[in-house]
Amino acid sequence: MRLVLLGPPGAGKGTQANMLKESLSIPHISTGDILRERVKDNSPIGRKARQFISQGELVPDDIVIEIVMDRLKAADVKSGFMLDGFPRTRLQAEALSRALKKLNISIDLVVYFKTQPETSIRRLGGRRICSQCQANYHVQNMPPQKQGICDQCGGALYEREDDKEETVRNRLDVYFRETAELIDYYREKGLLRTLSGDKEAKEVFAILMALFKQEGLMPSCQ
Numbered sequence: 496m497r498l499v500l501l502g503p504p505g506a507g508k509g510t511q512a513n514m515l516k517e518s519l520s521i522p523h524i525s526t527g528d529i530l531r532e533r534v535k536d537n538s539p540i541g542r543k544a545r546q547f548i549s550q551g552e553l554v555p556d557d558i559v560i561e562i563v564m565d566r567l568k569a570a571d572v573k574s575g576f577m578l579d580g581f582p583r584t585r586l587q588a589e590a591l592s593r594a595l596k597k598l599n600i601s602i603d604l605v606v607y608f609k610t611q612p613e614t615s616i617r618r619l620g621g622r623r624i625c626s627q628c629q630a631n632y633h634v635q636n637m638p639p640q641k642q643g644i645c646d647q648c649g650g651a652l653y654e655r656e657d658d659k660e661e662t663v664r665n666r667l668d669v670y671f672r673e674t675a676e677l678i679d680y681y682r683e684k685g686l687l688r689t690l691s692g693d694k695e696a697k698e699v700f701a702i703l704m705a706l707f708k709q710e711g712l713m714p715s716c717q
């Protein structure tokens with residue numbers, strides 16, 4: 496299954512991708528995660544991206560497109576993939592479409608997590624992330640069993656610098672300015688399916704599984 500998860504920051508895309516990874520056995524490709532890794536390693540790409548990320552601005556298209564094109568060459572994407580946080584601009588969407596065409600494959604569905612800005616702000620304010628496996632938690636809605644420790648891998652949890660309220664507000668502005676037009680872009684291609692990202696994670700997960708079955712993307716026994 497090849498999916499694009501679309502929606503504003505804090506819509507729950509990463510949370511769902513983490514939950515879906517188990518059920519679908521396909522890799523979760525998050526450009527945000529990859530960029531943060533590059534920043535941590537202080538690689539040339541990381542040094543270029545750092546400033547944009549900390550201000551909640553988009554990293555330039557050419558950098559992000561190159562990262563995704565490289566990732567799509569890996570063997571594990573043969574079984575499918577979930578793209579989370581990419582594409583974020585029309586240029587990125589067009590680059591993706593060209594790349595997939597060359598590989599003779601296409602996107603099955605674009606799931607749009609329609610979410611109120613207040614939900615994003617509330618969620619990102621309490622978000623904690625695993626420094627090792629990138630699993631997402633929330634101090635109130637989805638706390639780990641042991642405070643500060645990831646349930647899945649035992650890694651230390653941390654708070655993202657760009658989850659400060661002021662930066663989140665800028666990330667939302669950037670989303671509406673640069674990314675929201677992709678909703679129509681994918682709707683016109685007949686790929687868009689919309690769900691409410693305001694609902695709780697478990698409920699969204701159930702909606703997603705039902706959607707995949709309805710779309711014939713999963714055997715009905717699963």
Ligand code: AMP
Binds near residue numbers: 527528547556579582
């Ligand atoms: P995310 O983890 O998806 O919220 O992304 C965190 C930050 O990484 C964003 O605010 C951007 O600065 C950068 N980023 C992630 N994905 C992209 C993308 N597709 N295009 C441009 N910048 C991106």
